[in-house]
Amino acid sequence: MRRAWIAAAAALAVFAGGWWAAELASGTAGSDESAMQVVEQLSPGYEPWMSDTGLTPDPARERLLFAFQAGAGALLFAVGVLWRGARTGRREP
Amino acid sequence: MHISEGFLPLAHSALWTAAAAPFVLDSARHVRRVCSGQRRFELAAAGGILLLLTALKIPSVAGSSSHPTGIALAAILFGPRAVPVLCVVVLVLQALVLAHGGLTTLGANLFSLGIAGAFVASWLYRGLKAVGIPVYGACWAAAAVSSVAVYGVTSLQLALAFPDPGSGVSGAAMKFAAVFAWTQIPIAITEGFLTSAALKLLARSRADAGLPESVGVPG
Incomplete structure (x- = not known):
């Protein structure tokens, strides 16, 4: 039970941290977008032949989704670390 | 590392997809073979770090932002062959839900992140360890x-x-690299520390057994 709480707390903390980082980054130009601008300079008039195939979230929802992904990653990492440690038990020093 | 949907010409998209596909098939077989017992938890941890780090949009110098790549832990723990299948999951998720990358550029993005990056991480880690660099320094x-x-x-x-x-391909490559380098180098340095910390946490999680010998982390 204690491990589950630790994993949940880690996921929540990373979710909040990821959201905060995304908020900080929201006023900046992403390097991926900057590279696409170089494409437009090198090949003026190039039009992407396919538009986004999935959802295109608005910026606020995008930040939230990235934070969710980070939180899910933290949860998975915590589960891996904590449950791995519990399989045979740690040897006390 | 996310080339946006439709931004590669059709022939290039098809070629990168064809180049990446055998690695993904091999990776799925490899993961199925190595992933048993304790190693399932290590794979979960490595996949978690990949999911976590690729979701962090971090502001960097010069008013730009980018993502860490998160592949090194999986490449160090399981070898580069395990990484492509993990990256497929993350890249498809980001293409469909976050409009980052795309399905037409999945092969190219997978090749850079899950294949080239994973081999560089794995080979460099093993090379540095072989010449006596401490484990966490090599990981960083x-x-x-x-x-x-x-x-x-x-x-x-x-x-x-x-x-x-x-200036041809080389001139264009320098232009693209210049766009990425200023943003990515500080983020890469940070990613090194985060990955080393993750490896340390994982190694300490089962002090009686340590990690597999191939990783070389003391228990």
Whole structure:
């Protein structure tokens, strides 16, 4: 039970941290977008032949989704670390 | 490392997809073989770090932002062959839910992140360890250098598709690399520390057993 709480707390903390980082980054130009601008300079008039195939979230929802992904990653990492440690038990020093 | 949907010409998209596909099939077989017992938890941890780090949009110098790559831990723990299948999951998720990358550029993005980056991380880690660099130092370097290498390969992929009219592929590659380098190098240095910390946490989680001998982390 204690491990589950630790994993949940880690996921929540990373979710909040990821959201905060995304908020900080929201006023900046992403390097991926900057590279696409170089494409437009090198090949003026190039039009992407396919538009986004999935959802295109608005910026606020995008930040939230990235934070969710980070939180899910933290949860998975915590589960891996904590449950791995519990399989045979740690040897006390 | 996310080339946006439709930004590579059709022929390039098809070629990168064809180049990446055998690695993904091999990776799925490899993961099924190595992933049993304790190693399932290590795979979960490595996949978690990949999911976590690729979701962090971090502001960097010069008013720009980018993502860490998160591949090094999986490459160090399981070898580069395990990484492509993990990256497919993350890249498809981001293409469909976050409009980052795309399905038409999945092969190219997978090749830079899950194949080239993973091999750089794994080879560098093993090479540095072989010459006596401490485990966590080697881990830091492998994560940092592979993070930059991913963006180097992305630059080359874009340059092959859009060569500079004057200076050709090499000139275009330098232009793309210049866009990525200023942002990515500080993030790569940070990623090295985060990956080393993750490896340390994982190694300490079962002090009686440590990690597999191939990783070389003391228990």
